[in-house]
Amino acid sequence: MLICKKLCYKVNEGCDLTGAFSFLKFLMTKFCKVSVELVKDKLIIKLCCPRSSYVNETRARMNLIDCVKGVRCVPSIGGLVPIRLTYFKEKGLCIGIDEKGSPVCIPIRWLERHALILGSTGSGKSTTAFKMFSDISFPKLMLDWHGEHHWPNKVDCVNINHLERLNDVEILDSFASSLNLSDAQYYILMKVLQLLRVQRKSFGIRDIAFYVKSLEETSRWMRESKFALLRKLEMLIHRKRCHFTITNLAESLENGLIIDLSEYTEYGKRFVANIIISYLFTQAKNKSLKAFIFIEEAHNIIPRGDEVSVADKVFMEGRKYGLHLIAITQSPKAMSQNAMKNSALKIIHALREVEDAKYVAESIGYPELWKELISLEVGEAILAFRRPIRVLIDSKRHKRASHLGRKSIQSKEASHTR
Ligand SMILES: Nc1ncnc2c1ncn2[C@@H]1O[C@H](COP(=O)(O)OP(=O)(O)OP(=O)(O)O)[C@@H](O)[C@H]1O
Numbered sequence: 001m002l003i004c005k006k007l008c009y010k011v012n013e014g015c016d017l018t019g020a021f022s023f024l025k026f027l028m029t030k031f032c033k034v035s036v037e038l039v040k041d042k043l044i045i046k047l048c049c050p051r052s053s054y055v056n057e058t059r060a061r062m063n064l065i066d067c068v069k070g071v072r073c074v075p076s077i078g079g080l081v082p083i084r085l086t087y088f089k090e091k092g093l094c095i096g097i098d099e100k101g102s103p104v105c106i107p108i109r110w111l112e113r114h115a116l117i118l119g120s121t122g123s124g125k126s127t128t129a130f131k132m133f134s135d136i137s138f139p140k141l142m143l144d145w146h147g148e149h150h151w152p153n154k155v156d157c158v159n160i161n162h163l164e165r166l167n168d169v170e171i172l173d174s175f176a177s178s179l180n181l182s183d184a185q186y187y188i189l190m191k192v193l194q195l196l197r198v199q200r201k202s203f204g205i206r207d208i209a210f211y212v213k214s215l216e217e218t219s220r221w222m223r224e225s226k227f228a229l230l231r232k233l234e235m236l237i238h239r240k241r242c243h244f245t246i247t248n249l250a251e252s253l254e255n256g257l258i259i260d261l262s263e264y265t266e267y268g269k270r271f272v273a274n275i276i277i278s279y280l281f282t283q284a285k286n287k288s289l290k291a292f293i294f295i296e297e298a299h300n301i302i303p304r305g306d307e308v309s310v311a312d313k314v315f316m317e318g319r320k321y322g323l324h325l326i327a328i329t330q331s332p333k334a335m336s337q338n339a340m341k342n343s344a345l346k347i348i349h350a351l352r353e354v355e356d357a358k359y360v361a362e363s364i365g366y367p368e369l370w371k372e373l374i375s376l377e378v379g380e381a382i383l384a385f386r387r388p389i390r391v392l393i394d395s396k397r398h399k400r401a402s403h404l405g406r407k408s409i410q411s412k413e414a415s416h417t418r
């Protein structure tokens with residue numbers, strides 16, 4: 001006897017279903033009858049198998065695909081079609097037009113291998129980044145250094161609690177990447193974390209500061225390092241109570257989230273960015289997340305130097321866990337070389353400094369292109385994945401999205417004054 005089941009899903013554009021379809025094909029060799037129907041973004045799988053475990057296994061595999069979401073089955077439309085391996089013609093993100101006026105679209109799989117948006121100040125980087133952010137249909141986060149973007153789902157401070165969910169190395173790396181810790185300060189933080197793990201079920205940035213304060217001063221170096229560290233920690237704590245907590249992060253990314261860092265100190269901006277990237281990376285490694293993170297003024301968060309920052313690690317390993325970075329900077333030479341090497345796609349706006357233009361042109365393997373990089377107009381860019389293409393970025397959508405964001409902020413303000 002065959003056990004029959006109908007499974008229904010909503011599938012994001014550009015979703016790679018090759019693995020799932022291979023499994024369904026494999027089931028056919030196990031005497032299952034399989035049919036697949038795809039209408040727009042609705043995928044319906046009908047399975048009749050000799051064993052229920054095959055049906056359960058199919059369901060489990062589908063649940064593991066981030067760009068697929070299980071939905072309730074409704075009566076299906078049209079007839080069933082046999083399995084094909086490529087259901088989606090990938091269009092990607094259409095960001096502008098080329099010199100012939102044809103649309104230029106970036107396939108999502110390019111972005112999955114990380115991207116950089118480079119250019120001198122005023123060249124159009126943030127406009128391009130925001131356009132991409134608005135159009136991408138995956139969970140997404142923008143770390144907005146200057147607070148210049150408008151979006152309905154925007155917060156201006158984050159309550160850094162529940163740090164126990166990260167391991168000590170991840171927490172210490174986030175502090176070290178943000179605060180220029182001396183060896184002694186690093187040691188004190190390590191000791192405090194050990195204490196907190198034993199004495200507290202849950203702890204956040206305020207608890208860390210409190211524990212550092214209460215630490216016994218057994219020597220002069222200890223006293224000096226402790227107070228120097230405390231001064232840095234106090235700069236990380238936002239002056240107001242933040243209602244948005246770091247544990248809300250993953251679910252808030254579904255509709256896109258912008259974190260406005262502009263009200264933090266420089267140390268605070270770097271720390272919040274680092275701890276958030278670390279937090280999301282841990283979740284991605286636990287297989288519960290796929291997301292794109294846009295980082296404005298990224299040279300502050302992923303600086304060039306000997307130390308490997310939290311974001312450096314995501315540039316090196318994030319892709320395979322489903323975490324993808326789009327770093328935006330006006331100072332390519334101040335950016336970590338990991339980011340330069342591990343970003344497959346570069347969107348290069350005008351670079352007015354000859355040295356910067358030569359450096360970037362060389363890094364994409366077209367050293368002679370530097371003259372073109374210098375002479376690009378505002379809103380023009382060279383898109384470099386394999387062969388460089390000149391693109392005029394379409395900013396219309398950006399204006400509309402910003403306008404929408406502004407409207408929602410205005411209506412929020414209006415409702416406050418009522
Ligand atoms: N594609 C575009 N089409 C038309 N105008 C654009 C385009 N991109 C940017 N601009 C205009 O150029 C100005 C600067 O843009 P933007 O803020 O995006 O630059 P930026 O490179 O991010 O600058 P900064 O380094 O100072 O942050 C804005 O006034 C914007 O309206």
Ligand SMILES: [Mg+2]
Binds near residue numbers: 125126127
């Ligand atoms: Mg900008």
